[in-house]
Amino acid sequence: MLVRWIALGALAGLVGGLAIEVLVLRADDVAPSPVRRRLRGWTVVCLCMLALTSVADLVLRARTLAGGDLAQSVRAVPLVLSRTHFGTIWSARSLALVASLSTATIGTRRARVVALALAGAIALTTALSGHAADWGDVTPSVLLDWIHVLAASLWIGGVVALALVAFGPGSALAPSSVTHICARFSRLAGWSLAAVVLTGVYNAWVQLPDVAALRDTPYGRVLLAKLALVVVLVLLGGTNRYALLPRLTGLPARGLVARGVRRCRLALFGPARVSPSRLVTVVACEAALGAAVLGLTAVLGETTPARHAGHVAHVADVNGGRDPIRATMEQLHEAGGVPRGWVFRLPSGNPRRGRDVFVRLECFRCHRLRGESYPPPSGAGPELTGIGGHHPRSYIAESILDPNAVIIEGPGYTGPDGRSTMPDYRDVLSVADLLDLVAYLETQGGVHRHRP
Numbered sequence: 415m416l417v418r419w420i421a422l423g424a425l426a427g428l429v430g431g432l433a434i435e436v437l438v439l440r441a442d443d444v445a446p447s448p449v450r451r452r453l454r455g456w457t458v459v460c461l462c463m464l465a466l467t468s469v470a471d472l473v474l475r476a477r478t479l480a481g482g483d484l485a486q487s488v489r490a491v492p493l494v495l496s497r498t499h500f501g502t503i504w505s506a507r508s509l510a511l512v513a514s515l516s517t518a519t520i521g522t523r524r525a526r527v528v529a530l531a532l533a534g535a536i537a538l539t540t541a542l543s544g545h546a547a548d549w550g551d552v553t554p555s556v557l558l559d560w561i562h563v564l565a566a567s568l569w570i571g572g573v574v575a576l577a578l579v580a581f582g583p584g585s586a587l588a589p590s591s592v593t594h595i596c597a598r599f600s601r602l603a604g605w606s607l608a609a610v611v612l613t614g615v616y617n618a619w620v621q622l623p624d625v626a627a628l629r630d631t632p633y634g635r636v637l638l639a640k641l642a643l644v645v646v647l648v649l650l651g652g653t654n655r656y657a658l659l660p661r662l663t664g665l666p667a668r669g670l671v672a673r674g675v676r677r678c679r680l681a682l683f684g685p686a687r688v689s690p691s692r693l694v695t696v697v698a699c700e701a702a703l704g705a706a707v708l709g710l711t712a713v714l715g716e717t718t719p720a721r722h723a724g725h726v727a728h729v730a731d732v733n734g735g736r737d738p739i740r741a742t743m744e745q746l747h748e749a750g751g752v753p754r755g756w757v758f759r760l761p762s763g764n765p766r767r768g769r770d771v772f773v774r775l776e777c778f779r780c781h782r783l784r785g786e787s788y789p790p791p792s793g794a795g796p797e798l799t800g801i802g803g804h805h806p807r808s809y810i811a812e813s814i815l816d817p818n819a820v821i822i823e824g825p826g827y828t829g830p831d832g833r834s835t836m837p838d839y840r841d842v843l844s845v846a847d848l849l850d851l852v853a854y855l856e857t858q859g860g861v862h863r864h865r866p
């Protein structure tokens with residue numbers, strides 16, 4: 415969670431810092447070059463943090479796959495990189511990071527624009543490794559999550575970069591420049607906010623089954639806390655934009671919102687003296703709040719979305735396409751122990767995670783799967799290509815749980831004792847692993863979702 419938080423912060427800092435340099439600073443600001451130099455230093459720091467968190471992330475992932483053993487984890491790193499979805503995304507992210515670092519010190523405008531585009535690519539890898547990619551890589555939810563990550567990074571990272579770098583201790587910016595930079599950034603932040611809110615609403619709609627989940631699930635509660643912080647952040651930004659800036663620039667903001675905010679402020683605080691330093695203080699508060707919002711986002715990333723929490727109930731009716739059977743114990747006993755027409759149905763799993771389990775347990779050592787890029791098998795075992803089209807779900811599950819229940823005849827398939835040579839996995843497979851593995855094998859050769 416900490417790694418994720420630092421990574422989100424560094425990404426926001428990178429996008430925000432570059433956006434300020436490219437989109438907000440103008441040549442006619444007083445003394446822009448020291449600020450530019452500081453911003454460049456800032457982006458290099460952010461890039462290094464991103465690189466460090468990426469390495470940490472890879473090590474953690476390898477450890478999870480290897481089941482916590484250190485020596486095994488080291489051995490698992492190449493496997494994670496070459497065979498898992500996470501590994502592909504990780505490699506792409508590393509390439510983008512290296513490219514960004516090589517442009518980081520070049521000060522020309524074109525180089526900065528390229529750096530901003532690369533930061534966008536890094537943001538895409540963030541979206542691709544989050545919950546939004548659970549349905550696949552090229553989907554509307556990934557696109558919208560990408561926009562969410564980018565806009566939020568621009569907004570929060572921009573505020574942080576302004577507070578720490580442009581206006582931070584030792585900055586030589588003239589008060590009038592501070593005002594103008596804030597005015598320009600404020601406009602950019604307004605657009606980002608609109609994008610953040612719209613895409614955020616979509617994300618919440620996708621990840622939460624209903625409004626009650628906001629209150630009843632851990633994911634929902636963290637989301638509510640995050641929303642509360644965002645509202646405070648928006649209020650602070652609004653104060654800057656509609657109350658402080660117009661008086662500093664001498665251009666009164668027009669419009670209903672502006673007048674409303676001004677009235678509220680007057681009513682609450684009275685006619686306070688405004689100065690650019692006050693603006694800087696508000697920006698610093700916003701930056702601190704922004705960091706807290708990113709922290710909660712990191713928690714959300716590690717929390718199972720409510721749609722999964724509701725998954726069990728959901729599967730019960732997907733599975734076999736009907737509602738749960740309800741019966742009293744007496745009815746069950748009378749019917750001979752099970753409801754009439756009952757068969758054992760295996761709940762559905764997640765094929766994408768199942769592929770990771772397949773890799774982790776190295777099932778490819780004995781089973782060939784055409785269409786996948788595993789190394790050729792070295793041990794004996796039947797080819798699993800098309801298995802989903804040949805066997806029902808429960809049969810596949812049984813083959814893994816108890817290889818000796820049905821023994822396929824083939825060269826080397828049985829040992830001298832006449833039993834299957836397939837290893838026993840009962841101590842290393844969790845129930846979720848098994849379901850995911852079965853779901854993955856089912857996708858091989860046609861999906862048979864509703865077969866028991």
Ligand code: HEC
Nearest residue numbers: 775777779780793794795813817820821822827834835836
């Ligand atoms: C050491 C070699 C070996 C490894 C490793 C291995 N298997 Fe097997 N597997 C076999 C053999 C041999 C058979 C055929 C004999 C039998 O039915 O048990 C088999 C049979 C199967 C079958 C039934 C195939 C069919 O068409 O009926 C499935 C499914 C299967 N394995 C899945 C897996 C999965 C999933 C893994 C990884 C968790 C795995 N195997 C790891 C050797 C292996």
